Amino acid sequence: MTEVHDRPRRRLAIQELAEGRITREAVDAFLSAHSFPIVEGRNVTFVWRGHASGVNLRHWIYGLPSSQPFTQMAHSDLWHVTVQLPESSRIEYKFEVVRGPAREWIRDPRNDAMARDPFGANSVCHTAGHEVPEWTREDPDARPGHLEEMGFRSEALGSTRPVTLYYPARYRTSRRYPLLIAHDGPDYLRYSGVKTVLDNLIHRLEIPGMIVAFIESEQRLVEYADHEPHDRFLAEELLPGLERELPLEGRPSGRGLMGASFGAVGAFSTALRYPGTFGRLLLQSGSFAFSDVGVHERGPVFDPVVDFVNRYRDDPVRVAQRVYVSCGTYESLIYENRSFVPLLQAAGMDVRYEEARDGHNWENWRDRLRTGLSWLFPGPLWMMYE
Amino acid sequence: MTTAAKEAPVAKEPAAAGRRQVLLLGPQRREPNLAAELDAHGIDGPVAVVTSGWQEREDEVEELQEHLGGRTRPLRLHARALDAFESDGDLAGKHRERQEILRRMQRLYDVRLTHAMAAVAELDARPGEDDTLLESREAALKAVGDLDREHLLDIREVHERFAQPLDLANRKAIARHREEVAEIVRDSAALAIAGGHVAVLLNRLRLFDVVGALRQRQPVIGWSAGAMVLTERVVLYHDSPPQGAGNAELLEGGLGLVRNLVALPHAQRRLRLDDPERVSRLARRMAPRLCLALDDGGAVALESRGITSAAGVRTLDVDGTVREMSR
Numbered sequence: 001m002t003e004v005h006d007r008p009r010r011r012l013a014i015q016e017l018a019e020g021r022i023t024r025e026a027v028d029a030f031l032s033a034h035s036f037p038i039v040e041g042r043n044v045t046f047v048w049r050g051h052a053s054g055v056n057l058r059h060w061i062y063g064l065p066s067s068q069p070f071t072q073m074a075h076s077d078l079w080h081v082t083v084q085l086p087e088s089s090r091i092e093y094k095f096e097v098v099r100g101p102a103r104e105w106i107r108d109p110r111n112d113a114m115a116r117d118p119f120g121a122n123s124v125c126h127t128a129g130h131e132v133p134e135w136t137r138e139d140p141d142a143r144p145g146h147l148e149e150m151g152f153r154s155e156a157l158g159s160t161r162p163v164t165l166y167y168p169a170r171y172r173t174s175r176r177y178p179l180l181i182a183h184d185g186p187d188y189l190r191y192s193g194v195k196t197v198l199d200n201l202i203h204r205l206e207i208p209g210m211i212v213a214f215i216e217s218e219q220r221l222v223e224y225a226d227h228e229p230h231d232r233f234l235a236e237e238l239l240p241g242l243e244r245e246l247p248l249e250g251r252p253s254g255r256g257l258m259g260a261s262f263g264a265v266g267a268f269s270t271a272l273r274y275p276g277t278f279g280r281l282l283l284q285s286g287s288f289a290f291s292d293v294g295v296h297e298r299g300p301v302f303d304p305v306v307d308f309v310n311r312y313r314d315d316p317v318r319v320a321q322r323v324y325v326s327c328g329t330y331e332s333l334i335y336e337n338r339s340f341v342p343l344l345q346a347a348g349m350d351v352r353y354e355e356a357r358d359g360h361n362w363e364n365w366r367d368r369l370r371t372g373l374s375w376l377f378p379g380p381l382w383m384m385y386e
Numbered sequence: 387m388t389t390a391a392k393e394a395p396v397a398k399e400p401a402a403a404g405r406r407q408v409l410l411l412g413p414q415r416r417e418p419n420l421a422a423e424l425d426a427h428g429i430d431g432p433v434a435v436v437t438s439g440w441q442e443r444e445d446e447v448e449e450l451q452e453h454l455g456g457r458t459r460p461l462r463l464h465a466r467a468l469d470a471f472e473s474d475g476d477l478a479g480k481h482r483e484r485q486e487i488l489r490r491m492q493r494l495y496d497v498r499l500t501h502a503m504a505a506v507a508e509l510d511a512r513p514g515e516d517d518t519l520l521e522s523r524e525a526a527l528k529a530v531g532d533l534d535r536e537h538l539l540d541i542r543e544v545h546e547r548f549a550q551p552l553d554l555a556n557r558k559a560i561a562r563h564r565e566e567v568a569e570i571v572r573d574s575a576a577l578a579i580a581g582g583h584v585a586v587l588l589n590r591l592r593l594f595d596v597v598g599a600l601r602q603r604q605p606v607i608g609w610s611a612g613a614m615v616l617t618e619r620v621v622l623y624h625d626s627p628p629q630g631a632g633n634a635e636l637l638e639g640g641l642g643l644v645r646n647l648v649a650l651p652h653a654q655r656r657l658r659l660d661d662p663e664r665v666s667r668l669a670r671r672m673a674p675r676l677c678l679a680l681d682d683g684g685a686v687a688l689e690s691r692g693i694t695s696a697a698g699v700r701t702l703d704v705d706g707t708v709r710e711m712s713r
Contacts, residue, residue: 141416170443172442172443174442175441175442201628206627206628370628371628371629374627374628374629375628375629378629380583381624381627381628382622382624382627382635383583383584383585383586383622384582384583384584384611385413385581385582385584385610385611385614385651385652386413386415386439386440386581386582386610386611
């Protein structure tokens with residue numbers, strides 16, 4: 001668990017150790033006296049103990065070298081590295097332990113805090129000022145909604161697609177609900193804890209009771225990248241199908257699309273192909289890559305995205321009423337997202353843009369949901385006193 | 387003591403209007419005390435119950451029935467309103483038109499309020515205690531008070547303007563329901579008003595003239611939004627909303643069965659009671675009405691002579707403190 005000191009001390013803890021007599025006992029005492037990593041003001045010190053030919057800090061902070069070598073403390077098996085990070089930062093990282101030709105990526109054995117994602121799990125560190133929002137944790141007072149899985153036949157995609165529907169607590173067919181369609185549904189549910197977030201925000205009246213359709217794709221890099229059949233599936237099949245079967249508001253202000261990374265591109269391309277259909281967009285760390293000149297360097301999977309965004313940049317049009325955009329400042333996509341916002345505004349959309357000192361990960365996206373959802377779908381907070 | 391509190395008026399003693407007893411209770415979900423309070427105040431017999439603040443869940447009164455031992459008489463005002471609007475298109479149209487105007491006025495008031503409250507907060511935050519600064523602070527708060535009063539008058543004017551076209555007293559679609567409601571209320575020992583959506587609740591209570599149906603000394607009990615509508619001013623509040631500055635705003639005048647009091651249910655959750663500046667600001671703005679925090683298990687009883695009993699409730703004072711009230 002991270003040890004946080006708001007203000008830097010005169011000397012860092014690791015410096016104090018280094019300046020003393022390095023013995024096995026001194027290292028033992030140092031390790032048992034602290035939890036790790038140690039945050040002292042902007043300095044974050046990571047340590048690893050063991051025999052290796054090298055140790056590197058691997059992280060996903062755009063702007064810093066993605067691999068930062070540890071130094072071995074003289075006369076010991078303690079390795080350490082100190083990096084500088086601003087306050088209110090949250091980073092995910094791993095250690096790369098090198099033993100001869102073998103390189104092993106491991107989580108920080110001295111830090112229990114970790115975040116899961118589709119590729120496994122990373123260690124997590126935060127600096128002073130960052131807190132995990134309390135509304136992301138289960139609240140025993142919040143009445144839970146429920147999830148139902150269904151298969152939805154899509155002619156556009158030529159297959160039956162799994163869809164998980166979230167129904168709010170106290171769901172009644174006698175009232176009408178907004179509908180939000182979420183890309184990468186299983187990941188949002190598993191890694192962003194979005195069901196708990198929905199339960200809590202609805203309980204707190206910060207968003208209205210709403211139905212959320214979590215969709216998924218086995219070929220997301222294709223289907224979310226300006227793929228006409230995907231967009232047709234959402235707008236011409238899933239949306240009308242759900243509006244036939246469920247008590248939904250059925251108007252643009254009550255329809256939303258959301259997604260992160262490529263999912264945000266899928267949400268936006270659908271909104272662009274069907275302008276005015278979805279009044280609310282929640283776009284997190286969208287992969288809105290573009291090229292002003294020459295060719296982009298993000299690899300062939302981005303080709304259709306760059307074409308798509310370049311076309312939109314040439315002719316930006318209003319596709320929705322309100323758009324919430326967020327991005328981590330430690331993401332490589334920060335430039336693209338910052339560039340995207342004025343385009344949307346110039347096209348006449350009401351845009352809320354938020355940045356956080358975080359990376360391209362599911363907990364960053366989770367931690368932005370309160371602001372995003374409550375702005376797109378304001379709940380009856382001011383009127384309800386039960 | 388916050389410096390700005392020096393010139394603030396002293397709160398008047400809250401009291402019930404007329405000769406009836408009024409009980410204001412905290413939220414009932416976690417610590418229901420309705421039945422105990424009825425017993426404690428000798429209120430026996432059937433209770434006419436308004437749950438229209440629950441909107442489409444209005445009829446889900448099983449828990450309430452069980453809590454009161456089966457003596458509830460639901461007035462079903464939400465369902466009655468739906469029926470009236472369905473059978474009288476003209477009524478529905480005029481009602482919708484009025485509500486749209488009221489909503490717009492609320493939004494515009496909110497814009498003005500945001501700026502007026504920003505001035506209050508900025509002046510409060512400036513260091514210094516000199517007379518010029520103190521006077522400026524008071525003037526800024528007075529401007530907010532003036533805006534509040536103006537808003538209430540404007541809202542009342544809209545209600546008056548629509549009174550004749552709506553002509554609720556003589557509309558067939560309403561008259562039948564009013565008679566039925568009045569009969570249930572007359573035959574009940576008391577009227578109990580549950581919480582929920584405060585604007586909907588107030589609207590339905592007025593639509594069917596529930597207060598007009600009360601006997602002279604008939605006790606009235608309200609909890610959460612039900613307590614708010616019984617006062618003279620319905621104040622909406624949340625200090626930490628996900629959007630905006632969290633300035634309390636006035637919705638409109640309430641039913642006025644309780645005077646000199648602002649009911650603040652869920653205060654513990656909705657207000658930053660540990661922030662003396664915010665507490666003081668709200669208390670000064672509402673003065674001379676007393677701000678009363680109504681949380682779980684809280685109860686206060688009022689008669690025309692004032693508060694006769696209070697337990698589990700707290701006052702928000704102009705000096706920024708939050709105090710237990712006990713009588």
